[in-house]
Amino acid sequence: MEPAVEGRSAKGLGTGRVGLLGAVVIGVSTIAPAYALTGTLGPTASAVGEQMPAIFLVGFVPMLLVAFGYRALNSAMPDSGTTFTWSSRAFGPWIGWMGGWGLLAATVLVLSNLAGIAVDFLYLMLAQVTGDESVADLAANVPVNIATCLVFMALACWVAYRGLETTKAVQYVLVGFQLVVLVWFCVAAFARVAAGDAPGGLALSAGWFDPLAVDSFSAFAAGVSLSVFVYWGWDVVLTMNEETQGSRTTPGRAALATIVVIVVLYLTVAVAVLSYTGTGEDGLGLGGGDQENVFAVLAGPVMGPAAVLLSLSVLASSAASLQSTFLSPARTMLAMGHYGALPREYARVTPRFQSPGYATVAAGVIASVFYVVMRILSEDVLWDTITALGMMVCFYYGVTALACVWYFRGTWKGRPRHFLSTGLAPGLGGVLLLVFFVQTSVDSTDPSYGSGSQVGGVGLVFLLGVGVLALGGVVMAVQRVRRPAFFRGETLAVGRSSTDGPEGADGTGAPVGGAPGPRTETTREGVPE
């Protein structure tokens, strides 16, 4: 007997309808702005200097283009494996496996970076609360740092294992608090510039918004890789279509409103930090190595006693993201286990919590080991992981976008809008991201790249980015020997969207095992064309 899923919504999301404000809150929460900014401003400024605001504007373009591809793939093949499943369907098992590995590597990198940021801000906040400066230095003590980080990791892993989620109220408070504190920070920074007591004290210049003024293509590529990372996750706003309340206009408006909020916020913070500190390498200048965690350094000088609010906001943002970030690698490993690309254990769902238990714990262990090794190898671990992370996101988003183009090829005739959203936009975005990935990879072989950490004369960022991908190739070869079925295309066959409908309603569009679950049924009725 094959029981069909019954119930109100019969699909993954959708317990509560989401209104316009709710959609914007969700959109902003998926990019964790306070966390993303604190880790990225320093490395970006050191790559592109005063043109940082321009890069934040430009970096959004490939993300927007790729987001269209994500949306199309997500409604055609809703699946736990996302990049892995989609690129396996489009390009076959080998590229699919590497795409999945890229996603896993990116999420493991972001886990270790999030945890590292959380540790810094925990001690900074304790120092601000107790008024004892020396407490903040504990974060620089390697054993203490590692121990604290492992505690954070374990807690976040446990929360993810239990399948707990942040709720509507928590999300509203978190997002609202982040926005208020970031705006406060900007106002305070501008006030100090105006009063003449800012260390940089630069006047706003139109050249800051001119991307062509960046010195070299290398610098440009490095900057865009980083800004791709700050917009990472934004594409969720587009795939939320079905959840939004009422009319057909709400999703569009929500996506637009989220874009405006995020871009304006990023530009304002970038300009505020730039005019306050300048881009020099001395003191508080953004080019210096101390700036791998900008708000930790600037909070006190800019906001005075209110700096504790900024610490709290970044700590809350990164801690909340830390636990939800575990879902991403866990779900991809679940799909890879399910389709036989990884050992069977990864496909295990814990009955009581309905979460991929084995995969969650595996992600926690890998991220912890990774963080410990990195912390010992690199003095500027946050800087290097962020830079490598940008590369990795470029890689797997690029692969995903091209998978979209290849999957939907041949369905475009006489449908210009469909061609734009599944062909031209993701194709262009994907090619751009892969170009930035290659350029950054080549540049990062230079031992002085990024923070200047190196192993055996090769830049650590290169080892992290390309080395981890190469390791993926090795693991893939092992899996090929052990589990040939997946690599013969027996569990996840190569396919393409049929010409009569982009949603794969003829059955060839749906992945073999997983997706014909609750979600597919609703998707078929509910997808606006």
Next chain:
Amino acid sequence: MNPPAAGRRYVVAHDGGERGEQALRLGAALATSLGAGLDVVLVLRSDDPFGQPYPPVGDVSGLVAEQARGWLEEALGRLPEGVEARCHLRSAGSVPEGLLEAVEELGASAVVVGAPAGPNPFGVGPVARTLLHSSPVPVVLAGDRVPRVLRHLYVAVGTRPGAQAVLAEAAEAAERTGLPLHVVSLLELDARAGADEAARERVERLVDGTRERLGSTRLSVELGKGRTMAEAVASIEWEPDGLLLVGSSRLARGRQTFLGPTAARMLRHVPVPVAVVPRGER
């Protein structure tokens, strides 16, 4: 397969794990002994859209639903011969919510849920607790000891309102099944707590009325002795293959707060499964 003549159906909360296993075994015992059909229900929790993770993730519900289907099929396969059962995979914001929706839709007359002894001495688990506070039909708690077949019915009565409802329910069940009914009187406990004479006499009359209905060979009264609920419950010699019916308002002063801990305490001390019958029944 046709449903049994009585048409009574029980919703069994299955989760694919240990709790679901206990509920399933008790459900099978109830079905065999009381002549009911089973609806084995597994509720998939749907993601809260506000729980959007960073960075974006795939939709896991397809794979979870597939595994859950496997668990349900396995569960049906393990039920003893002759038990009429269907299974349902449902989706809801929370497990209790989905179970109650299933109860309403399927017209079930009880819901069976696993409540193993956990690390919390007063806990019955979040699912059982929520059901106890909100279910319109009896909630049957499957503890660690589950009989294979039921041969005895127990009903606990005291002076607080609700004795009538739970006695009537128990008498009806005894009549329908032919099982002997043991009335567990907690009057002594209530007398210590200062219940007035008139209330106790009223309950005694109710018990006498039930005895006339069933006949004295089928009904026995057992007195719970002791200062506390735990002592009173422990003073009784329980048959291991019994089921205890408890009226929720009988035990709960403020039904919201008292019910969970009391049911949990009874579960701990009573060596048989407990069915909590809501105040409003009949």
